[in-house]
Amino acid sequence: MFGLFNKNSGSESLPEWFTTLEESKERLFLFLDKLEAKMEELCNAAIPELKEQLANDEDMYKRTFHRVYAGINGQLSNIREKARDVYDEKINDLYDNLKSEVSVLHPHYDLLSKFRTECSDRYNKEFEEKYQYWRNQLEKTQERDLEIEYQKILAEYDEIKNSFNCKQCGGNITIEKIFFIDTYIACSHCQTQNTFEPSSQARNLQNFARNLAEQRVSHLLEIYHTENNKERELYHERHELSLSTIHEKDKKILAQNQSQMDDLENRRKEVIKNAPKLYHVYLRAMYDEWNKITPDLKEHHEKLYENQINY
Ligand SMILES: [Zn+2]
Incomplete structure (x- = not known):
């Protein structure tokens, strides 16, 4: 003041x-x-x-x-x-x-x-x-x-992988992997089919596996967004430059401006080409993480992936 x-x-x-x-x-x-x-x-x-x-x-x-x-x-x-x-x-x-x-x-x-x-x-x-x-x-x-x-x-x-026992002969049945749905497992001692019932938290894994995968590679999504946002920034920068020369008569300054504007436009085109590539890098990494978390659903994940990149 x-x-x-x-x-x-x-x-x-x-x-x-x-x-x-x-x-x-x-x-x-x-x-x-x-x-x-x-x-x-x-x-x-x-x-x-x-x-x-x-x-x-x-x-x-x-x-x-x-x-x-x-x-x-x-x-x-x-x-x-x-x-x-x-x-x-x-x-x-x-x-x-x-x-x-x-x-x-x-x-x-x-x-x-x-x-x-x-x-x-x-x-x-x-x-x-x-x-x-x-x-x-x-x-x-x-x-x-x-x-x-x-x-x-x-x-x-x-804790549970070695402590599951056959209901028929009492023999030990190894749980080979994390199951998230009820699964029949044959006893290696007496061949009886046993039902393994996963806990509620294990069942919940398939509901949040994708979110967890997304979180793990969120930095890659961030990189994509940063690149993608540059497109608008470069567009506006060029636009402002073009406005600034509306009343300009000096040919030398006009030529300088034009070359600056061309430069910005070229960079914008680069970004337009580059951003989708970065998005694909993110997607692939996300699906890889997702496959690691719920490997049983890999085939299903890969179908989703194909749909997503061909969309
Ligand atoms: Zn048995």
């Missing part, structure tokens, strides 16, 4: 609406500070609790966890909505009202556009980034779930 006053010969030269802008901006920043502190407090308290809930909950469907998780997520969304409401009401409306009075030719028009940019950056970039950060941290509490579930199933398998 002081900086702006100093730049001018005196405060009289500033329009009276300038104070309103400064006050609104200040109030928005303070309000967003508070909301960010709230998100941080909420998540810092909830995340360790959620993790503990997940680790200790015996319920296979983790219903308590999901209820609490949904509750925290809801509270986060409420905070975000509050920020949006205040931004729309106090900043956008004020800007729109003033814009109808202050034309582009107004000597202080730049104060108005600066106000808009600063508020928008604070809200759309800074606040939104923090919201997404906490949203991701919260989501990650679910991820541990599957790896832990899987470890539990492995531990259970280690």
Whole structure:
């Protein structure tokens, strides 16, 4: 605020609406500070609790966890909505009202556009980034779930694989692998068919195996998304460059710009070619992980894979 006053010969030269802008901006920043502190407090308290809930909950469907998780997520969304409401009401409306009075030719028009940019950056970039950060941290509490579930199933398998006995002769029957459906196993001593009934957590493996596989290779999906997003970025960069030369007459500058634009377009075409390849790398890795987790379903997985890449 002081900086702006100093730049001018005196405060009289500033329009009276300038104070309103400064006050609104200040109030928005303070309000967003508070909301960010709230998100941080909420998540810092909830995340360790959620993790503990997940680790200790015996319920296979983790219903308590999901209820609490949904509750925290809801509270986060409420905070975000509050920020949006205040931004729309106090900043956008004020800007729109003033814009109808202050034309582009107004000597202080730049104060108005600066106000808009600063508020928008604070809200759309800074606040939104923090919201997404906490949203991701919260989501990650679910991820541990599957790896832990899987470890539990492995531990259970280690325990039972040599302790299953024939109902007829009592002879030991080795469980060769993790089964997740009822399976007939012939006794090697007396040939009697025995039914092996997997535990409920082992049965559940086929329901979450794919999610677990996806989690394990999520970094590859991230690489694909980053590459894919570049397409839009390069497009916009080129577009802005083309706008910047609308009034340009200098042929040398125009030629320079054109070559820059061509360069951007070439890079964009590269990205368009490269992104699907990266997606395939992700997919193949995901299916490999999936096959490792539930090898019995490999044939089925591979059919899905073929469908997905030929789609
Ligand atoms: Zn037997």
